[in-house]
Amino acid sequence: MKRFTYTRAETVADAVAALAARPQAQFLAGGTNLVDLMKYDVARPDAIIDINSLPLKEIEELPDGGFRIGALASNSGVAYDARIQARFPLLASAILAGASPQLRNAATTGGNLLQRTRCSYFYDPSTPCNKREPGSGCAAIGGLTRMHAILGASDKCIAVHPSDMCVALAALDATVEVVGPDSARDIAFGDFHRLPGDEPQRDNTLACDELVTGIRLEANHFADHYTYLKLRDRLSYAFALVSVAAAMEIADGRVVDLRIALGGVAHRPWRDPLVEAEYAGAPAEDVTFQRVADRLLLQAKGLGGNDFKIPLARKAIVRALRQAAGGTPQSQTIKAIQ
Amino acid sequence: MDTALEDRFPTCPLSLTINGKPYTLDVHPWTTLLDLLRSDLELTGTKKGCDHGQCGACTVLIEGQRMNACLKLAVTLEGAAITTVEGLGTPEEMHPVQKAFVEHDAFQCGYCTPGQICSTIGLLNEGHASTREDIRELMSGNLCRCGAYTNIADAIEEVLADRASYREAAE
Numbered sequence: 206m207k208r209f210t211y212t213r214a215e216t217v218a219d220a221v222a223a224l225a226a227r228p229q230a231q232f233l234a235g236g237t238n239l240v241d242l243m244k245y246d247v248a249r250p251d252a253i254i255d256i257n258s259l260p261l262k263e264i265e266e267l268p269d270g271g272f273r274i275g276a277l278a279s280n281s282g283v284a285y286d287a288r289i290q291a292r293f294p295l296l297a298s299a300i301l302a303g304a305s306p307q308l309r310n311a312a313t314t315g316g317n318l319l320q321r322t323r324c325s326y327f328y329d330p331s332t333p334c335n336k337r338e339p340g341s342g343c344a345a346i347g348g349l350t351r352m353h354a355i356l357g358a359s360d361k362c363i364a365v366h367p368s369d370m371c372v373a374l375a376a377l378d379a380t381v382e383v384v385g386p387d388s389a390r391d392i393a394f395g396d397f398h399r400l401p402g403d404e405p406q407r408d409n410t411l412a413c414d415e416l417v418t419g420i421r422l423e424a425n426h427f428a429d430h431y432t433y434l435k436l437r438d439r440l441s442y443a444f445a446l447v448s449v450a451a452a453m454e455i456a457d458g459r460v461v462d463l464r465i466a467l468g469g470v471a472h473r474p475w476r477d478p479l480v481e482a483e484y485a486g487a488p489a490e491d492v493t494f495q496r497v498a499d500r501l502l503l504q505a506k507g508l509g510g511n512d513f514k515i516p517l518a519r520k521a522i523v524r525a526l527r528q529a530a531g532g533t534p535q536s537q538t539i540k541a542i543q
Numbered sequence: 544m545d546t547a548l549e550d551r552f553p554t555c556p557l558s559l560t561i562n563g564k565p566y567t568l569d570v571h572p573w574t575t576l577l578d579l580l581r582s583d584l585e586l587t588g589t590k591k592g593c594d595h596g597q598c599g600a601c602t603v604l605i606e607g608q609r610m611n612a613c614l615k616l617a618v619t620l621e622g623a624a625i626t627t628v629e630g631l632g633t634p635e636e637m638h639p640v641q642k643a644f645v646e647h648d649a650f651q652c653g654y655c656t657p658g659q660i661c662s663t664i665g666l667l668n669e670g671h672a673s674t675r676e677d678i679r680e681l682m683s684g685n686l687c688r689c690g691a692y693t694n695i696a697d698a699i700e701e702v703l704a705d706r707a708s709y710r711e712a713a714e
Contacts, residue, residue: 211618233616237611240575240615253616305683306681307665311615440683538677
């Protein structure tokens with residue numbers, strides 16, 4: 206691990222000022238991804254700013270029925286919060302589909318958003334990687350692509366975003382609250398993570414001097430019709446090959462409001478609000494779900510090793526929409542898929 | 544790394560409690576809790592498996608919550624209370640979880656066992672497990688290369704059942 210200096214910030218303003226003073230510094234929260242990347246020499250900060258003392262752990266209900274989740278609320282704290290389980294069960298379910306209990310206890314909400322891809326080439330400094338070292342090339346293209354993107358990839362990077370939680374947050378239209386040296390701003394979740402394009406080193410649209418302070422969720426009517434369906438190489442404690450966060454409102458057998466986001470398939474949680482709007486009012490039945498799947502995967506492109514993900518995603522989307530419509534969400538304990 | 548270069552980086556003062564005993568230390572900021580325990584304090588009950596949060600062998604309890612000690616920088620734990628396997632019981636007076644592991648032969652080589660036991664205690668503290676399926680899912684952060692999973696689940700199931708009957712008796 207590269208050697209670094211350590212400071213502990215006590216306030217958000219202190220943290221942001223400390224980063225402004227040391228541009229090669231990084232904030233450290235739960236550490237479950239950053240410490241690991243530092244051990245692999247992939248992350249090489251010259252200073253660590255410990256933000257664990259900041260007052261950002263609260264999960265609070267807002268006057269309009271929405272919720273604000275502090276950036277330092279732990280993944281397990283959010284997933285097991287009775288209010289989140291009742292009002293945003295999709296979020297709770299997605300969190301419990303990811304990582305292990307130990308990691309969820311340590312990992313934070315803000316850190317989950319900012320975790321890096323688990324592309325094995327990104328993790329291996331002996332191989333070229335445009336995300337780790339811009340301009341060096343991409344060893345994944347032409348390499349082992351089993352875990353890689355089928356949507357939105359570029360000729361510079363085919364990595365996928367690893368989060369489960371973020372797939373649910375994308376479907377729920379969350380808002381990311383961030384603070385910079387001069388001002389605070391909100392970033393719509395759909396604008397937070399980005400596609401690789403020519404700058405795969407940039408995972409998101411957070412400015413380099415900003416700190417994520419929290420997530421806001423609007424009240425919704427999805428608690429009866431949702432599911433998080435995650436398919437992976439083992440039943441637990443593995444990253445998604447394909448995952449689907451689905452939520453809908455149903456009236457008179459029709460899908461009034463549809464939300465669907467995919468994980469494990471792109472550089473960001475994949476969502477297409479145009480497709481969702483197109484099927485608003487359609488009957489809540491398999492024919493509709495198959496059309497939604499076809500539309501979402503219209504541009505999907507395999508790279509050889511991950512060709513299987515396209516039919517897998519098609520089936521997962523149909524199955525997830527069926528689970529959501531039927532009010533029978535996927536259990537994250539008993540993994541048989543109904 | 545050579546000592547001269549290490550010396551250019553200041554150590555950080557750190558006070559914490561391990562197994563009920565207070566420690567006042569000076570640590571380099573890159574020292575993980577796992578390395579602090581094993582190398583500096585010679586508390587070698589906690590094991591280093593993968594060192595990347597993928598195996599759970601280093602699981603300890605931080606403020607009663609199970610976490611991977613390999614991914615925690617020690618310096619971030621100012622004031623924290625940590626429990627390792629050394630703080631749970633002795634061969635003469637084992638913790639109920641340790642006793643159940645012995646009775647159910649819940650190991651072969653034993654390398655993952657301290658992590659399995661600390662993780663089990665974390666699972667009990669969390670209170671989200673009531674069925675064998677819950678146990679299997681909520682112990683998935685602890686790998687066992689000997690494949691003693693069936694007996695590990697048996698041991699934990701017995702501890703859960705004992706707790707339930709203890710609670711019923713108290714009511």
